[in-house]
Amino acid sequence: MTTPLERIESHPHESKRLIGIEYEHFLGLVELAEKRHLEKQAFIEKNKIRIVAKGGGRKPDMSVKQGICLCLIYLRQKPIFEILGLLFDVSKTKAMIHLIIG
Known part of the structure; x- marks a missing residue:
């Protein structure tokens, strides 16, 4: 199963x-977030x-790009954290933390 980020990168028009x-705009947002x-x-x-x-120390589970994609999908679709975890191959707790601390 492809992740939403892989799908967006392979089909930018979607x-x-x-x-x-x-x-x-997504790439611009990622660039600004990485700079910040x-x-x-x-x-x-x-x-x-x-x-x-x-x-x-511990390395991050997600890249900044994946974290932003996760946040945008959550804001657009409002899935439960279990679904977000499945989509991005992280636990539901990690999905929740990425939304809280960005």
């Missing part, structure tokens, strides 16, 4: 129907007292 925005995420991480790093070495 993005409006699936997530509610054009593919070009890097700025936020740099700010946190600047004020952080390190316990774990840089680059250590």
Whole structure:
């Protein structure tokens, strides 16, 4: 089963129907979110007292692009978290957390 993000990337003309925005706008949103995420991480790093070495710790389960796609599908379709988890191959708890913390 393909994920919604894979479907959107292979058929960009269907993005409006699936997530509610054009593919070009989606890519712009992803670019802005990645930029903002890097700025936020740099700010946190600047004020952080390190316990774990840089680059250590748990790696994210989803990319920024997948997280944005998950949020847009949730806002457009309003599926339950179990369905979101199945669509994006994460647990329902992870799907809920991605919506809360973005």
